[in-house]
Amino acid sequence: MAKTFDQYFDELRGTRVWQSIFRSGTGSSTLKRALSIQQNVFLHLFSTKVRVRMLSFSATWYLGTLTLGTFIILVATGIPLMLYYHPSAPQAYADTKDLQFVVSSGMFLRNLHRWSAHAMVFLVFAHMFKVFYRGAYRTPREFNWVIGVVLLLITLLLSYTGYLLPWDQLAYWAITVGSNIASAVPVMGDKIHFLLLGGNQVNANALLRFYVLHCMILPLTAMFFVAIHFWRIRKDGGLYAHSSEPSVLRATAKEGQ
Amino acid sequence: MSRKGGETWGIQMNLWWKKIMAEETKKNEEVSRREFFMRLGLGSLSIAAAGTAAFTYQYLEPNVLYEPSPVVNAGKPDRYPLDSVTLDVNNGIYIIHSQEGYFSLSAVCTHLGCLTAWKPELNLIACPCHGSKFEQNGKKIEGPAPRPLPWKRIWLNDDGDLLVDRSNDVAPLARDSFVRV
Numbered sequence: 001m002a003k004t005f006d007q008y009f010d011e012l013r014g015t016r017v018w019q020s021i022f023r024s025g026t027g028s029s030t031l032k033r034a035l036s037i038q039q040n041v042f043l044h045l046f047s048t049k050v051r052v053r054m055l056s057f058s059a060t061w062y063l064g065t066l067t068l069g070t071f072i073i074l075v076a077t078g079i080p081l082m083l084y085y086h087p088s089a090p091q092a093y094a095d096t097k098d099l100q101f102v103v104s105s106g107m108f109l110r111n112l113h114r115w116s117a118h119a120m121v122f123l124v125f126a127h128m129f130k131v132f133y134r135g136a137y138r139t140p141r142e143f144n145w146v147i148g149v150v151l152l153l154i155t156l157l158l159s160y161t162g163y164l165l166p167w168d169q170l171a172y173w174a175i176t177v178g179s180n181i182a183s184a185v186p187v188m189g190d191k192i193h194f195l196l197l198g199g200n201q202v203n204a205n206a207l208l209r210f211y212v213l214h215c216m217i218l219p220l221t222a223m224f225f226v227a228i229h230f231w232r233i234r235k236d237g238g239l240y241a242h243s244s245e246p247s248v249l250r251a252t253a254k255e256g257q
Numbered sequence: 258m259s260r261k262g263g264e265t266w267g268i269q270m271n272l273w274w275k276k277i278m279a280e281e282t283k284k285n286e287e288v289s290r291r292e293f294f295m296r297l298g299l300g301s302l303s304i305a306a307a308g309t310a311a312f313t314y315q316y317l318e319p320n321v322l323y324e325p326s327p328v329v330n331a332g333k334p335d336r337y338p339l340d341s342v343t344l345d346v347n348n349g350i351y352i353i354h355s356q357e358g359y360f361s362l363s364a365v366c367t368h369l370g371c372l373t374a375w376k377p378e379l380n381l382i383a384c385p386c387h388g389s390k391f392e393q394n395g396k397k398i399e400g401p402a403p404r405p406l407p408w409k410r411i412w413l414n415d416d417g418d419l420l421v422d423r424s425n426d427v428a429p430l431a432r433d434s435f436v437r438v
Contacts, residue, residue, distance in 0.1 A: 198317075198319050199319060
């Protein structure tokens with residue numbers, strides 16, 4: 001007698017090893033399904049239950065999830081890029097060229113990193129517009145909107161610090177211009193400029209500082225705020241749905257049938 | 258916490274503040290041993306936190322910079338023919354030999370720090386980044402640059418070489434700001 005895939009999976013979930021890892025055992029009751037979310041360190045940030053209509057494309061256009069997707073691609077491609085890149089002048093430029101022309105799949109990884117970075121900035125803005133025009137930023141979600149604004153700033157800073165790393169003419173002048181904008185801050189502008197670059201001009205110190213910001217400080221800060229962002233979605237009552245929205249009306253009509 | 262909106266929140270903050278102030282007045286009258294040690298501990302922690310902040314700030318500010326010297330040797334004056342504007346790309350300065358003598362201008366745009374270029378066909382200095390334009394003597398013709406290009410101190414050393422101090426701005430068109438050979 002052949003077993004179905006579900007039966008094999010249930011058997012696996014019944015094993016001692018599986019239960020020692022995931023704690024929740026076999027069975028597909030509502031309780032068991034809720035527990036499998038609630039008892040998982042990564043999933044417990046999310047709601048244990050979600051309305052089906054909130055999973056429809058038209059509700060959110062999946063923009064937040066897609067932003068997370070690009071962030072995961074950026075981490076996954078950024079770490080291998082770090083293995084060939086030395087953040088020192090003038091080695092950085094040579095390494096970038098090596099990645100582009102010599103390293104196997106280097107061009108693919110670098111271009112994927114670059115395009116995902118562009119996509120992430122675009123998606124963050126799109127996500128914010130969608131949230132804004134649906135009115136999903138309103139009480140009790142206003143704090144999560146603020147977290148979102150912080151995440152926007154981190155995204156832009158990640159984009160900006162990554163811009164210098166190829167150490168070519170475009171990077172050099174973009175950071176020269178950008179850091180001079182920072183010195184327009186009243187009173188402490190010049191100080192900020194000096195601390196950001198680790199000197200008075202864009203040179204080896206600035207490259208190293210931008211590298212540390214880009215690969216360590218900013219990604220870790222982003223992950224910290226992303227965790228709060230997701231947790232607050234659950235705490236503030238799940239994904240936003242207003243009863244007058246067409247997608248909600250359609251779903252309600254369907255449920256009523 | 259109420260979720261009703263701004264007004265309730267304001268009232269609550271007000272009440273909370275009054276409560277804190279009332280507690281503060283009570284505290285001033287009598288301090289228990291527990292309270293005393295609490296304050297001592299928090300005070301020490303604040304001092305340590307302030308020290309850490311100062312330490313971090315000092316650490317982030319480099320004390321030694323390996324940046325090129327602000328004084329540039331521009332070579333012998335006869336390298337620069339009369340009525341010429343020469344850009345030194347590496348050092349970001351112009352050496353200009355005019356009828357009044359030699360003078361030096363910063364080539365770094367006063368807008369956002371791009372390197373400007375001399376356009377002989379237009380007889381002006383132009384910035385490639387955002388289109389600022391300057392006269393041969395640094396005077397601003399067109400923005401977005403907020404200020405003219407600064408003049409730099411120029412002099413002859415004992416070997417007869419022109420030296421320019423990029424950290425030292427001098428008055429434009431002033432008698433001392435030229436070198437005559």
